[in-house]
Amino acid sequence: EPEVTQTPSHQVTQMGQEVILRCVPISNHLYFYWYRQILGQKVEFLVSFYNNEISEKSEIFDDQFSVERPDGSNFTLKIRSTKLEDSAMYFCASSKDRGGYEQYFGPGTRLTVT
Amino acid sequence: KQEVTQIPAALSVPEGENLVLNCSFTDSAIYNLQWFRQDPGKGLTSLLLIQSSQREQTSGRLNASLDKSSGRSTLYIAASQPGDSATYLCAVSPDILTGGGNKLTFGTGTQLKVEL
Numbered sequence A: 001e002p003e004v005t006q007t008p009s010h011q012v013t014q015m016g017q018e019v020i021l022r023c024v025p026i027s028n029h030l031y032f033y034w035y036r037q038i039l040g041q042k043v044e045f046l047v048s049f050y051n052n053e054i055s056e057k058s059e060i061f062d063d064q065f066s067v068e069r070p071d072g073s074n075f076t077l078k079i080r081s082t083k084l085e086d087s088a089m090y091f092c093a094s095s096k097d098r099g100g101y102e103q104y105f106g107p108g109t110r111l112t113v114t
Numbered sequence B: 001k002q003e004v005t006q007i008p009a010a011l012s013v014p015e016g017e018n019l020v021l022n023c024s025f026t027d028s029a030i031y032n033l034q035w036f037r038q039d040p041g042k043g044l045t046s047l048l049l050i051q052s053s054q055r056e057q058t059s060g061r062l063n064a065s066l067d068k069s070s071g072r073s074t075l076y077i078a079a080s081q082p083g084d085s086a087t088y089l090c091a092v093s094p095d096i097l098t099g100g101g102n103k104l105t106f107g108t109g110t111q112l113k114v115e116l
Helices: none
Strands: A005-007 A010-013 A019-024 A031-037 A043-050 A053-057 A065-068 A075-079 A088-095 A109-113 B004-007 B010-014 B019-025 B030-038 B044-051 B056-059 B062-067 B072-077 B086-094 B110-115
Touching (some): A019 A031, A019 A088, A075 A088, B004 B086, B019 B086
Antiparallel strands (some): A031 A043, B056 B062, B086 B110
């Protein structure tokens, strides 16, 4: 069964460093998402991406964040200058299209900023 | 702003019991509702998706109902097993006809423990 994959599973970085989180969505899906979950808190939406551009973003997704689909399979989230409060589990998700299709989530990348 | 609440926050039941998890949302203008399972430190596994036009959806021992007008959904788990122990999350997506996007708004989850 097709699944969303994410690398790395755990990333430790120092405050102020840039990190890139990688995701491979399900191959025939057109809509891609990033969510995050701070320990003990709700899963929060960050950004959705469709047709090579951002479709929607939350107030969390400020200028420090960017997303890219560098090739036909990968989808990345970059944090330019990490802060302690960026420590969280980051989930990538994909869906066949917009309009109520089921979203499938990857296993997540645990980001620890020290 | 959509708010999603799940009750109870935690639940412990003996194996074999039938149980109900509750989810409520403040804005009834939703497109669909999804139930997920999350194991500790792991990703989210989609269990059921209910479109706003549906009342019910079933998968194996799981049955989810949706009452959109009252802003409520329930997840019924029949004959619970220790392997069902996990956190269960519900999430709603906004109605695209009212200009909503595709983002999911999640509840805080119900942590379920099924004991032998």
